[in-house]
Amino acid sequence: MARRASRYSREREKCSGREPPDMGFKTDIEIAREAKKQPIQQIGAKLDIPSEALLPYGHDKAKVGQEFINSLDDRPNGKLILVTAINPTPAGEGKTTTTVGLGDGLNRIGKRAAICIREASLGPNFGMKGGAAGGGHAQVVPMEDMNLHFTGDFHAITAAHNLLSAMIDNHIYWGNELGIDERRVTWRRVIDMNDRALRDVVTALGGVANGFPRQTGFDITVASEVMAILCLAADLDDLQSRLGDMIVAYTRDRAPIYCRDIKADGAMTVLLKDAMQPNLVQTLENNPAFVHGGPFANIAHGCNSVIATKTALKLADYVVTEAGFGADLGAEKFMNIKCRKAGLAPDAVVIVATVRAMKMNGGVAKADLGAENVAAVEAGCANLGRHIKNVKGFGVPVVVGINHFAGDTEAEIAAVKAYVAEQGAEAILCKHWADGGAGAEELARKVVELADSGVAEFTTLYPDEMPLFEKIEAVAKGIYHAGEVTADKKVRDQLTAWEEAGYGHLPVCMAKTQYSFSTDPNERGAPEGHTIPVREVRLSAGAGFVVAICGEIMTMPGLPRVPASENIRLNEDSLIEGLF
CATH class of the missing domain: 3.40.50.300 (P-loop containing nucleotide triphosphate hydrolases)
Structure with a gap:
C-alpha cells in the first residue's frame, strides 16, 4: 500500500x-x-x-x-x-x-x-x-x-522521418549524384523517447561497407518537421508537397537539397497515409x-x-x-x-x-x-x-x-x-x-x-512581410517583454540568406523554455527587460516556418533522476499501473 x-x-x-x-x-x-x-x-x-x-x-x-x-x-x-x-x-x-x-x-x-x-x-x-x-x-x-x-501515428511519423535519413545516406553511399556536402547534411534522425545519449552521435563507423562516417544526432519525434507537416497539411496531396519541400542538406556551394531530390516524398506519404x-x-x-x-x-x-x-x-x-x-x-x-x-x-x-x-x-x-x-x-x-x-x-x-x-x-x-x-x-x-x-x-x-x-477581431502579432529577425524580436519583446534579442553574425546572415531565397514571408517558431517568459527556467513571475539569446535558427521549409532556438532548450529531452517509467508496470490482472 x-x-x-x-x-x-x-x-x-x-x-x-x-x-x-x-x-x-x-x-x-x-x-x-x-x-x-x-x-x-x-x-x-x-x-x-x-x-x-x-x-x-x-x-x-x-x-x-x-x-x-x-x-x-x-x-x-x-x-x-x-x-x-x-x-x-x-x-x-x-x-x-x-x-x-x-x-x-x-x-x-x-x-x-x-x-x-x-x-x-x-x-x-x-x-x-x-x-x-x-x-x-x-x-x-x-x-x-x-x-x-x-493508433500508431507517432510510429508512422518516426518511420517516415528515418526512411528519409536512410535514403540520404544511401544516396551518398552510391555515388552522391546530387553533390551533397556530407558536412552539411541537416536532416537528423528521430525517436519518440527521451534519450540524451543520442543528442550527438557519429554514424557509419565500421568501414567502407557501412558508408561515410559523419557527426549527426537524434531529436525526439515530436520535434520532427514531419510531425509539424502532418499537423499543418490539408490533405495527402498537400502532405506530399510539403514533405518534398523539406531541405535536408546542402551542396558544397550551399545550394539546398530537398526531400524530393532524394525521391523520398512519395514513400514517406505512403507511410503516413493512415496517420x-x-x-x-x-x-x-x-x-x-x-x-x-x-x-x-x-x-x-x-x-x-x-x-x-x-x-x-x-x-x-x-x-x-x-x-x-x-x-x-x-x-x-x-x-x-x-x-x-x-x-x-x-x-x-x-x-x-x-x-x-x-x-x-x-x-x-x-x-x-x-x-x-x-x-x-x-x-x-x-x-x-x-x-x-x-x-x-x-x-x-x-x-x-x-x-x-x-x-x-x-x-x-x-x-x-x-x-x-x-x-x-x-x-x-x-x-x-x-x-x-x-x-x-x-x-x-x-x-x-x-x-x-462577435467581439473577436483576430489579428496576428506581425505581418508576413516583416523581416525574419524583426519577427523574432516582435515575439521576444511583444510576448516575452524582453529588452533585447541577441544573435551572432552567423545567425543573422543565415536569416538574410533565407529571405533572399524566398522564405522571408514565413512565421517564426520560437524554441524556448516553457517555464519562464525569459530563457532562464527558474525566473518566474513576469520578468521584463531580459535578453533573449538566439543561438541557432533552422528552416522548416515544408512545415512553413523558421525555428529560432533560444537559450539552452534541447530538441532531445533527457530522463529525470527518477523517471516515471520506474513505476509503470502490469499488475497481477495484466492491467497497466503507473501511467498518469
Whole structure:
C-alpha cells in the first residue's frame, strides 16, 4: 500500500497538483479503467459521422475517413475556443484537464461540442511530465491506449522521418549524384523517447561497407518537421508537397537539397497515409474527442492537427482545442502559425491558472503550498496578468479558468478573481477534476457568451512581410517583454540568406523554455527587460516556418533522476499501473 500511495501522490501532482488524498480515492488510471465507454460508432453518431466513415481501431477508437472529411467543405464552421495557460510550474495547472472538462461542460448545458487535443509522446510519459489525456473526472479514454501506442501515428511519423535519413545516406553511399556536402547534411534522425545519449552521435563507423562516417544526432519525434507537416497539411496531396519541400542538406556551394531530390516524398506519404486521418475517441462522459498530432510547444508549434480542428468545426457548434504549455509559447504559435497557415480564427480564449501556481510564482516553495498565503497569490498573479494582456493583443476575448485544488482557500480564490477583474476579464472557479462536466458548467456558459458575442477581431502579432529577425524580436519583446534579442553574425546572415531565397514571408517558431517568459527556467513571475539569446535558427521549409532556438532548450529531452517509467508496470490482472 505504501508503494501505491507514493505513485498516487505523484500522479495527482503531475496531472492536477492536488494534495495526496486519502487512500479511498482512485487514481486517474483507475477512474479511466472504470469508464462506461460507448462503441465508437455511437460517439461518431453524435456528430453525424456515419459508421462507414469510421475506420475502427478496436471498439473505442477510430480514424475518420478522408472521403467523408472532404464532403464537409461546404458546411459552416462552429465556434473555435482555445484553452491555454500560465507558465507551467511543479504545482500543476491542468490545461488538458480543463479542455476536457470544458468540452463536457458545454455538452451538459445543451451545446453540440467536441474537443481537439494532441496525442501523447512516449518520451514525457516515461519521463517526468506524464500523459496527455487529462485527469480526475475530466479525461479522454481509452487513457492507456492514448498515452502509449494509440493508433500508431507517432510510429508512422518516426518511420517516415528515418526512411528519409536512410535514403540520404544511401544516396551518398552510391555515388552522391546530387553533390551533397556530407558536412552539411541537416536532416537528423528521430525517436519518440527521451534519450540524451543520442543528442550527438557519429554514424557509419565500421568501414567502407557501412558508408561515410559523419557527426549527426537524434531529436525526439515530436520535434520532427514531419510531425509539424502532418499537423499543418490539408490533405495527402498537400502532405506530399510539403514533405518534398523539406531541405535536408546542402551542396558544397550551399545550394539546398530537398526531400524530393532524394525521391523520398512519395514513400514517406505512403507511410503516413493512415496517420494523416484524425483519431476519434471519447471523454469519460461519452462526448466526442479528436486526438491527432503532437508537436511540442517549446520546440515546435504545439497544436493538434489542422485537419482534426477543421473537421471538428464542420461537425460541432463549439470546438475546444488547446495549445501546449503557457500562452507565451502554445497560444502565440496557435495564433501566429496555425491560424495564419490554416485560415482559422479563435472566438474566445480560456487561460488556465491555479492558486497553487500563483503562490509558486509569488515565491512560495512547493513544500509550503498547503498553507494559505494571499500575499504570495497576489504577487504571483503578475504572470497571469502578462498572459491576459498578451492574448487580448490578438483581438480575442479572454476568460480565466481557475482549476480548483482541494487546498485552495476562499481568500486565495477571491484574490485571483479580484486581480483578473482589474485586468478587464473574469475568473471562474472550475471543479471539473472532481465533478467532471458539472464542475465546468459556469465556465461553459461564459465561453458561449464570449464566443457568440462577435467581439473577436483576430489579428496576428506581425505581418508576413516583416523581416525574419524583426519577427523574432516582435515575439521576444511583444510576448516575452524582453529588452533585447541577441544573435551572432552567423545567425543573422543565415536569416538574410533565407529571405533572399524566398522564405522571408514565413512565421517564426520560437524554441524556448516553457517555464519562464525569459530563457532562464527558474525566473518566474513576469520578468521584463531580459535578453533573449538566439543561438541557432533552422528552416522548416515544408512545415512553413523558421525555428529560432533560444537559450539552452534541447530538441532531445533527457530522463529525470527518477523517471516515471520506474513505476509503470502490469499488475497481477495484466492491467497497466503507473501511467498518469
